[in-house]
Amino acid sequence: MGLKMDRSRLWGALVLSGLSAGVVAAPASTTKTLTTADYARAEKMISYSTVPLVDHAVGAVTWLDDTHFWYRDHDAQGDHYKVMDASGKVEPAFDQTKLAAALTKVVGKPVDAMKLGLMDFSRTADGGLDINLRGKHYLCDLKADGVCVAGKGAKAKDPNAKGGDEPGVLSPDKKTEAFIRNWNLWTRDVATGKEAQLTTDGIEDFGYATDNAGWKHTDSAILVWSPDSKQIATFQQDQRKTGEMYLVSTNVGHPKLEKWKYPLVGDENVTMIERVIIDVPSKKVVRLKMEPDQHRSTLCDDVSCGRNGGWDDVQWANDGKTLAFVSSSRDHKQAWFRIADAKTGAVRTVFDEKVATYYESGNGKVNWSYLPETNEAIWFSERNNWGNLYLYDLTTGKLKHAITTGDGNVTEVLNVDTKARTLWFRGVGRTDGVNPYYQQYWKVSLDGGAPTLLTPEAADHTISMSPDGKHFVDAYSTPTQPSTTVLRSSDDGKTVAQIAKADISRLVATGWKAPEPFTVKGRDGKTDLYGLMFKPTNFDPKKKYPIVDYVYPGPQTGSVGTRSFTPARGDHQALAELGFIVVAIDGMGTPWRSKAFHDAYFGNIIDNTLPDQVAGLKELGQKHSFIDLDRVGIWGHSGGGNATVGALFQYPDFFKVGIAESGNHDNRNYEDDWAEKWMGLEVKDKDGKSNYEDQANQKFADKLKGHLLLAHGTMDDNVPPYQTLLVVDALIKANKDFDLLLIPNARHGYGAASLYMTRKRWDYFVTNLMGGTPPKEYELKMPKD
Known part of the structure; x- marks a missing residue:
């Protein structure tokens, strides 16, 4: 899902509720008893053990x-x-x-x-x-x-200064911050603490700048200051008719009810926004002259994608006289580029784009740009099956020409210099012979022509550009090679100075080994899929190892994650240390490749890349005699939890053990924006059957043959726990054995219980996939500061 995992909170203890499945013992030759020492060795491969052993890894400045x-x-x-x-x-x-x-x-x-x-x-x-x-x-x-x-x-410094502590959005001149109080927008003088109320008609569920995407609900304000710090672009968010979600705490005494607005797929009434511009000195509110807009983004499953707390699809002109923004349709299939007059609120639609599946404006950031000084706009489109940039005339709304062309994607536009007519961007798949997931850095003329490659190394490049655009810091690495960080000229990419070169000698001295990149064919037998393999550091090629597939199906990201160097990728290497081969494969339907690749299972979300996972695992088994394809496990969290249950239900003879954490098993019960983007709007036939019905995991519960552990936090406000309970209910009715772990008061990422969940995951695979015996109640411990 577009499910963010950075909001993990734990409010209580944890409990284990198990419907114990009978263990089918592995052949005697593979049965083993693991010791506390084995688990301790595995724990040394987790990030809190490995990261401190990497020296001079400067990834960001x-x-x-x-x-x-x-x-x-x-x-x-x-x-x-x-x-x-x-x-x-x-x-x-x-x-x-x-x-x-x-x-x-x-x-x-x-x-x-x-x-x-x-x-x-x-x-x-x-x-x-x-x-x-x-x-x-x-x-x-x-x-x-x-x-x-x-x-x-x-x-x-002044204890007598008045003012609240609501989170604020700082103005460009850093003198004022805007914040929400009682559904209205206020400002606070940073130096004195003096406050002023800008709006007065905000009411409950119809407030200004409120941050609520269903799965996300915070006290932060969503707005964009004008460059001169005198105006604010924001919205009044209408949730008065939006449906609600309910969770209750686990505690002694009366449980606490948590209630908030959470629109679902197919709801007639969903969250809408009414766009406004506020003149801060006069407190005048100008409501844009247009119908209420959908609570949508061209990039993610929220009106604000969270990059620096901003509002992605809104850009001011430097003089503050006009405001450009992009509106998206509810199903994300159409996007309109619009310009508003800041004084009158008049709105003009300059051009639009309509696609068959879903429109996106980039990968990592919104890539359109408003250039009123030259009466132009830069527009991102995948109209040629790849993410390229196009230049439009603001007067006519007509395309002038393509800025970039050909195969490969522009992922992030990081700077535009209209005077120099030059644009700088990160991109993938644009250099022959380089891994198509490695981001490189380019500059190109707004008038077209061949882009200039500024980072020639065949590696993944993370870029931080100077405010004036003249220099950039480049940290480049691969999954197997640690980072080198340099300061470069934006003009030609030449190195000005080396900042740091990572040293992993202390890490390697512990026995650590890098994952092994591999390529397999996808479901069609033609398309290359890229993945990583993790082996035990004491690997013996003469042995047969059970294999565990970590899955995150997308569609907004994949299983592998970053292609930059990192000493630990979750607990993949740690799990491998216990005697498994662990793999992650980015299947079709995930981003960064072509539009067609990304669209592979649009409208059929239960696919979850599973045909690619099966094809890839079988190919790996054929290539490597040490992989035991009779013992295949799979696990994932959130969207990966959905995919894991799907794997055991759809391929019950192939996947023998699965661990599904916090899965969105029926997207009719998930926040509207995410599923309606990737699955399309809900449609019912003449008999009332929804196009989402056959996409729901619980419908196939009777297919289960293997061992399945379901886990969920009871206060998960991203994917509510009822998602997993739908599967539980179906499994009980189908008289199936399974295991269930509910973590009281835990949010989506489990918080303090995450290490407990990790140990339970290890135990479950050791017992049911390896046929071994884990040490009793091994405790993973995060080092104290």
């Missing part, structure tokens, strides 16, 4: 201004915070010893100078530091002895 950026450089001694300028000169970002001492006084417990754990910092106007330490802000003056105070802004 933060630009302080046009010519300076800071970064964290980790080694065996700890973390070093550094600043580099555009010439390559490096110096300490601050006195870490003095900062640690100052933070120790205000935090009330020792702060290690080499383990500061800073999430972010910025320099204040008076030369101090605004520190984000584990989500809390501290203002620090390191002159003299060094002093830190809790809080952000001058309000921390």
